[in-house]
Each structure stands twice: as C-alpha cells, then as structure tokens.
Amino acid sequence: EKNKLPETKSVEAEDILSMLDGIPLPLGIKKNLWKSLGRLVTGLVDIPVAYLESKSESIKGETVALNLFRNRVAEKASTEFTNDNTLMNRAVNYYGSKLLKEQINRESVVEKTAEELKLNPPKEDTDKNIDEDWLEMFARISESKSNEDVQLILSKILAGEIRKPGSFGPKSLQILTLLDHETALIFRKFCSISYECSQLGDSLTQVICEPFGSPGENGLQKFGLSYSELTQLQDAGLIQNSLTSWHSMHPLIFQLPFKIGTSNYQLSSTPQTITEARKTKIINFTKVGLELRKVLEMKIDIDFNNQLISWIKTTYKLE
Numbered sequence: 384e385k386n387k388l389p390e391t392k393s394v395e396a397e398d399i400l401s402m403l404d405g406i407p408l409p410l411g412i413k414k415n416l417w418k419s420l421g422r423l424v425t426g427l428v429d430i431p432v433a434y435l436e437s438k439s440e441s442i443k444g445e446t447v448a449l450n451l452f453r454n455r456v457a458e459k460a461s462t463e464f465t466n467d468n469t470l471m472n473r474a475v476n477y478y479g480s481k482l483l484k485e486q487i488n489r490e491s492v493v494e495k496t497a498e499e500l501k502l503n504p505p506k507e508d509t510d511k512n513i514d515e516d517w518l519e520m521f522a523r524i525s526e527s528k529s530n531e532d533v534q535l536i537l538s539k540i541l542a543g544e545i546r547k548p549g550s551f552g553p554k555s556l557q558i559l560t561l562l563d564h565e566t567a568l569i570f571r572k573f574c575s576i577s578y579e580c581s582q583l584g585d586s587l588t589q590v591i592c593e594p595f596g597s598p599g600e601n602g603l604q605k606f607g608l609s610y611s612e613l614t615q616l617q618d619a620g621l622i623q624n625s626l627t628s629w630h631s632m633h634p635l636i637f638q639l640p641f642k643i644g645t646s647n648y649q650l651s652s653t654p655q656t657i658t659e660a661r662k663t664k665i666i667n668f669t670k671v672g673l674e675l676r677k678v679l680e681m682k683i684d685i686d687f688n689n690q691l692i693s694w695i696k697t698t699y700k701l702e
C-alpha cells in the first residue's frame with residue numbers, strides 16, 4: 384500500500400542482536416542485556432524481549448503505533464509554525480541536533496557495554512530482571528555524557544547491573560551525574576591506595592592510614608590526598624564523614640591474598656608473628672563509594688604501597 388509504514392523496529396532489533404555476536408551469555412543475563420540495549424538504543428524496553436520470545440505481532444504493533452505518533456507530532460508542529468518558518472527551522476535544528484547527540488551518547492555506552500561483557504563474560508546466570516526504573520534513570524544519564532572516560536565507567540556499571548541486578552543503586556547513578564572531573568581524579572587516587580581482600584567482601588575495603596599520621600592533619604597529603612581533598616570526597620558522598628575511624632585488624636587478614644589498589648600481595652607468618660588484632664586507623668568508603676570503586680580505573684602508587692607493606696610486616700612480624 385502507498386502509505387504503509389515500514390516496520391523499522393524489527394530491523395533495529397536485528398541491529399541490537401548483531402552487537403551480541405561472540406558473547407557466550409547465560410539466558411537470564413542475555414535477557415537483561417537485550418532489555419538494556421533495547422531501552423538505550425530504541426527506547427522501547429520490550430522489543431528485545433519480544434524478539435527473544437518471537438512475539439512478532441507485539442513488535443509490529445508497537446512499531447506502527449510509534450510511527451503514527453511521530454506523524455501526528457509532525458503534523459501538529461507544521462500547523463503551529465505555519466506563520467513562522469524560521470522559528471520552526473530553529474526548533475527543528477535545535478531538537479534534532481540534541482536528539483542525535485543523545486542517541487550517539489547512549490549507543491556509545493551500549494557498544495562499550497557489549498565489549499565489557501565480551502572481555503569479562505559472567506560465569507554465573509541470574510534469575511533477577513534488571514529494573515525498568517533503573518534503566519530509565521541510566522538512559523537519561525548516559526545520553527548526557529559525551530566524555531569517553533565517563534562513558535567507560537557507565538558501561539562498566541551497566542555490565543555489572545546486567546550480570547547482577549541491584550549491584551548499583553540509584554544513589555550511585557545520581558552521584559555520578561553530579562561528580563565533577565576534579566573530584567573524580569581525587570577519588571581515583573583514594574581508590575588506588577585502598578586495601579581490598581576479595582575473600583572478605585566489602586567489609587574491610589578501606590584505606591589504611593595508620594602509618595602516615597592523621598588524615599585530618601594532612602597525613603596523606605604526599606599521596607595527593609590532603610585534608611581539603613578528602614573533604615571533597617566526603618561532600619560528594621564517596622567516603623564516610625569520620626576521618627578518625629579505627630578498625631581492629633588481625634594479622635591473618637594479611638596472610639590471605641589482598642590488594643592495595645591494583646597490586647596483589649600475600650604475606651606469610653614467621654615464628655615472631657603476633658596473634659592478636661591491632662587497633663588501626665582507617666578511612667571507610669560509603670556504600671556509593673564502594674559501588675563506584677568497582678568500576679573505576681585505578682593506578683598504582685608505589686611509594687604508598689611500599690610504606691604500607693613495610694609497616695604491616697613490622698607491626699605484625701610477617702614476611
């Protein structure tokens with residue numbers, strides 16, 4: 384028929400599927416990925432799932448409805464701007480440019496997410512569905528971010544949420560939206576000197592500052608973390624308010640594999656190794672800080688690592 388509308392959405396679903404080539408994903412995670420890509424690329428959450436379940440009629444129905452809506456909007460705009468063509472042209476140029484840029488940004492995040500899942504495919508499936516409200520918030524943030532470093536962080540967040548829905552709360556997305564470049568760099572320095580033991584989960588992921596003096600008195604300043612810089616992280620909601628926290632740390636935790644930033648360590652006991660925990664000055668992450676730490680590109684601070692490992696060996700008599 385002359386006025387029949389093309390079923391473009393089924394083509395777009397095919398385009399989405401082409402991004403998944405070579406990614407061996409379990410079924411539950413693949414559904415979350417398709418749902419996410421559908422929301423960010425086509426704006427219609429159900430299309431990839433409908434495609435997965437061969438619901439061609441559902442796809443066709445949504446396609447026709449969407450195209451009809453577009454035509455009605457165009458007709459309305461034409462009527463409203465009849466008497467001012469220059470105003471119409473400016474509006475069309477402005478919103479057209481804006482929409483195109485937003486689409487490019489979202490699709491860039493999508494491509495990086497697919498690449499992240501290819502490089503780090505999940506080992507386990509999930510029976511949880513990624514939340515649509517979370518996806519909506521994520522899409523709004525993604526379309527406003529053209530910086531490639533930020534897009535990379537967003538792609539790691541989306542990949543993490545696809546693997547395990549609920550890993551990144553809405554508050555983390557909100558803080559990421561407001562995070563300025565300077566604060567992000569300070570946070571990367573902080574994460575790069577943080578202690579982590581995967582066998583202990585997040586319970587002891589922290590910065591051990593005992594060997595360096597009080598953080599509130601610029602004890603970490605030589606590592607780029609002065610008191611004022613730490614307060615920036617507090618204001619951003621990334622580290623906890625107290626810079627004078629303490630934790631009882633047992634020598635056994637340093638005999639498990641652990642990391643300082645991205646550097647791996649595991650110390651051994653000696654005949655002189657002490658057997659009791661020691662009260663140790665630390666700085667804690669907030670829940671949001673822990674979530675964002677997982678997707679941040681960290682660097683190695685060799686001076687900090689050497690001083691901290693030397694202090695651990697001396698204090699606990701380890702080697």
